[in-house]
Amino acid sequence: MGSLSPNMFLPEEPIELIFLGTGTSSTLPHLDCLTAPPDAKPCKTCISTLYPEGKKNIRRNTSCVLRIRGSDGEKKTIVIDVGKSFQPAAIEWFPKYGLRKIDAVLITHAHADAMNGLDDLRGWTLRGAIQPHVDLYVSSHTFREVQRSFPYLVAKEFASGGGDVPEFKWHIIEDRVPFEIENTGIKITPFAAPPLEFCPTPSSLSPASTNPSTPSDRPSTPRDGILPAEGTKAIRPYLCLGFIIQDAIVYLSDVSHIPEDVWALFGRSPADAPEKPSVPPVFILDCLRLQPHTSHLGIADSIAVARRMGAQRTYLTGFGHEVSHDEYVTILEAVGGRKKFDHPLTSVERQGLALIEEGKPIWVRPTYDGLRVLVSEDLKARDDKYC
Structure with a gap:
């Protein structure tokens, strides 16, 4: 398939998705890797970013922007997450893809890599530079965290300077x-897929009152009856929202477990998966590294989830620096059925392939910053890199 030019700002497809960032909270490259002493084991993923061939290993905080045709026929722009690296990501990709006004921002969770770029949105609204305001869509828990961390973003009387x-x-x-994104006809269904270790309280995703500035009087707590082991550091549970967008895209970052009731929401209960035909064509899924993590999927679980979903195309995102882009491509092409490669496998590739259980071949690829995915009117997906 031929490449799509970044200058094709408005393709005919009703849905266009561009990855603004595809890395974990620390972003890539890591400073400690770039400044490592000569006797340290080099991190080839981070070092590769110093050269043109390693550009796909430059990974900002996980984020994307969607351009979707609204009910009025006009394209609407929706951003998912504005983390610590949102500003440089927007500077690089917004001009290249003809993006300007933001019609909505969706925040998945209240971590720095998802919301610490909120202040940078002043570039859109200060003295009406681009638009009078930005619409923010958040859970009540995330709203309270913004209120606590950045009170001036909620109430201007807290602004200084x-x-x-x-x-x-x-x-x-x-x-x-x-x-619905206001008066656009664009429908989104949020859902929570918490880390396996934690079970959210029902109030943590429901409005505390009709006034969003009113905090809940019930704090987040560990699952009933489960307390941190003596002598260990307690980890506060958190909720990460995923989104079903126009029944065409499922977006799910920062997840280590998908409960059965969420699978039912996808229409992928054990009784009907994987034959059910109504699966959205594009599935964007978390994958931090080869091994699993408290709040992230490892490669084996990501592939198991992707197989169960059975989407036309699955894109993995949210990577650390343990595995390079090219190594992910090799591993995931093998998941799709490829048996032979034109290069000797690296130790990381061999380790990754050994972790993945046998199963039905599926189409799955790693994302990279700037990758663009298009979904056509008849729900066929394509992108500007992979065949």
Whole structure:
């Protein structure tokens, strides 16, 4: 398939998705890897970013932007997550893809790599530079965390200095309650897939009141009856929202477990998967590294989830620096059925292949910053890199 030029700003396809960032919280490259002493084992993934052939290993915080045709026929721009590296990502990719106004921002969870770039949205709203305000869609828990961490983003009386702060309109969204991006006809269903170790309280995704600035009086707590072991550091549970977008894209970052009731939401209960035909064509899924993590999938579980979903195309995202882009390509092409490669396998590739259980071949590839995916009117997916 031929490449798509970045200058093709408005393709005919009703849905266009561009990855602004595909890395974990620390981003890539790591400073400690670039400044390692000569006697240290080199990190080839991070070192490769110093050269043109390693560009796909430059990974900013996981984020994407969607351009979707609204009910009025006009393209609407929706951003998912604005983390610590959102500003440089926007500077690189917005001009290249003809992006400007933001019609909505969806925040998956209240971590720095998902929300610490909120202040940078002043570039859109300060003195009406691009638009009068940005619409923010968040859970009540995330709203309270923004209120606690950045009070001036919620109430201007907390602003200091010159008082130049972004203008936001806040929308509180709930687990599995579909909503529409205001007056666009674009439908999104949020859902929570918590880390396996934690079970969320029902109140953590529901509005505390009709006023979103009113905090809940019930804090997040560990699962009932489960307390940290003596002498260990307690890890606060958190909730990460995934999104079903226009029944065409399922987006799920920062996840280590998908409960059965969420699979039922996808229509992928054991009774009907994988034959059910109504699966969205594009599935974007978390994968931190080869091994699993408290709040992230490892490669084996990511592939198991992708096989169960059975999407037309699955794109993995949210990577650390343990595996390079090219190594992920090799591993995932093998998952699709490829048996032979034109290069000797690296130790990382061999380790990754050994972790993946035998199963039905599926199409799955690693994302990289700047990758663009298009979904056509008849729900066929393509992108500007992979065949």
